[in-house]
Amino acid sequence: MAKILVTGGCGYIGSHTIVDLIENGYEVICVDNNSRSNPAVLEGVQKITGKTVKNYKVDLCNFDDTFAIFQENEDISGIIHFAAYKAVGESVEKPLLYFENNLYSLISLLKCVQEFSIPWFVFSSSCTVYGEPDQQMVTEETPPKPAASPYGYTKQMGEQILGEFQKASKTQAILLRYFNPVGAHPSGLIGELPIGKPQNLVPAITQTAIGKLPKMMVFGDDYPTRDGSCVRDYIHVCDIAHAHTLAIKYLQKGHNAAGCEVFNLGTGNGVTVLEAIKAFEKVSGVKLNYEIGPRRPGDIMAIYANNDKAKMRLGWNPERTLEEMMSTAWNWELKLKQDSSLHENSNFQMN
Numbered sequence: 001m002a003k004i005l006v007t008g009g010c011g012y013i014g015s016h017t018i019v020d021l022i023e024n025g026y027e028v029i030c031v032d033n034n035s036r037s038n039p040a041v042l043e044g045v046q047k048i049t050g051k052t053v054k055n056y057k058v059d060l061c062n063f064d065d066t067f068a069i070f071q072e073n074e075d076i077s078g079i080i081h082f083a084a085y086k087a088v089g090e091s092v093e094k095p096l097l098y099f100e101n102n103l104y105s106l107i108s109l110l111k112c113v114q115e116f117s118i119p120w121f122v123f124s125s126s127c128t129v130y131g132e133p134d135q136q137m138v139t140e141e142t143p144p145k146p147a148a149s150p151y152g153y154t155k156q157m158g159e160q161i162l163g164e165f166q167k168a169s170k171t172q173a174i175l176l177r178y179f180n181p182v183g184a185h186p187s188g189l190i191g192e193l194p195i196g197k198p199q200n201l202v203p204a205i206t207q208t209a210i211g212k213l214p215k216m217m218v219f220g221d222d223y224p225t226r227d228g229s230c231v232r233d234y235i236h237v238c239d240i241a242h243a244h245t246l247a248i249k250y251l252q253k254g255h256n257a258a259g260c261e262v263f264n265l266g267t268g269n270g271v272t273v274l275e276a277i278k279a280f281e282k283v284s285g286v287k288l289n290y291e292i293g294p295r296r297p298g299d300i301m302a303i304y305a306n307n308d309k310a311k312m313r314l315g316w317n318p319e320r321t322l323e324e325m326m327s328t329a330w331n332w333e334l335k336l337k338q339d340s341s342l343h344e345n346s347n348f349q350m351n
Ligand SMILES: NC(=O)c1ccc[n+]([C@@H]2O[C@H](COP(=O)([O-])OP(=O)(O)OC[C@H]3O[C@@H](n4cnc5c(N)ncnc54)[C@H](O)[C@@H]3O)[C@@H](O)[C@H]2O)c1
Pocket: 007, 008, 009, 010, 011, 012, 013, 014, 031, 032, 033, 034, 035, 036, 037, 038, 058, 059, 060, 061, 081, 082, 083, 084, 085, 086, 101, 105, 124, 125, 126, 127, 178, 179, 180, 181
């Protein structure tokens, strides 16, 4: 079976994708400098799959070290590139850190792709490339708007870099635009490990429910939406993970006629913040301590995916419900309370 290099494989989405790839028969190697993750995550992967995954603890911005991984593994057929920094607020404070890490790592990796003629490349993009869209439901054809943050620009530029690189090479590429990945593996052995105070909704909910945070804030209930709170397209991380396996299969079958194809990865359902909280309260039986606060600067009112293209071409069928997203996220939070070894991650300082 083909060998896939997963970058950022100790991270949230990367670790779930490694599990899915292994379960679908792929051989996987990982490169992650653990700047934003705990290497113990791969032990969780091992417990789920029964396979040990080798991690190269390498900074992808370092071309020589990255090159050496390819020299050692001349049989790599595909790359799934997750490695990046992803905190929107931090990127506003430290734009150069984001441009440097997210773009240098991509370029250094693509130089290796070129040198070793790697046939398939899958890139983690985001619905952030749509900015504040004119229509709430976006298709892959919806024109990108200026990004709301340096992080967002690194995703837009990453897409452009890959598009131009692909035209000049034989590598086939897929850009996956994730909406809001949430939840955890049902085993409770891997999940999201936010660094510091969580900025994203679901970790804020679970950390409040377990008492790590005294209460949480709903950022605004005066938007012109059905209950006044913002609308997002929450998607289970295992469904996102499986889309990567399907993307690799798609490239493997040579279906990628366009050379560089884009796919939205969302459920197609918009959910408000208050609805997400209600779903959590229902599955956990915990009454959440929250308050309505002011709007968060830079927040988009409403966005959700048209996912027809991923369904039709990749054969993707996101099947987990909002309740499953919440119950697996809660199960993971409860497991974290028992397992102190994974807490180390939350002690990392931002650079
Ligand atoms: N989680 C989301 O909500 C979301 C939404 C849209 C897009 N994305 C994108 O998906 C990808 C994965 O996201 P995630 O949530 O798993 O993030 P994560 O922070 O959990 O994982 C990223 C991993 O990349 C590693 N890394 C970062 N820079 C590196 C470098 N220079 N060299 C080697 N390793 C490096 C980190 O140590 C970490 O393990 C990212 O590109 C992110 O921007 C995430």
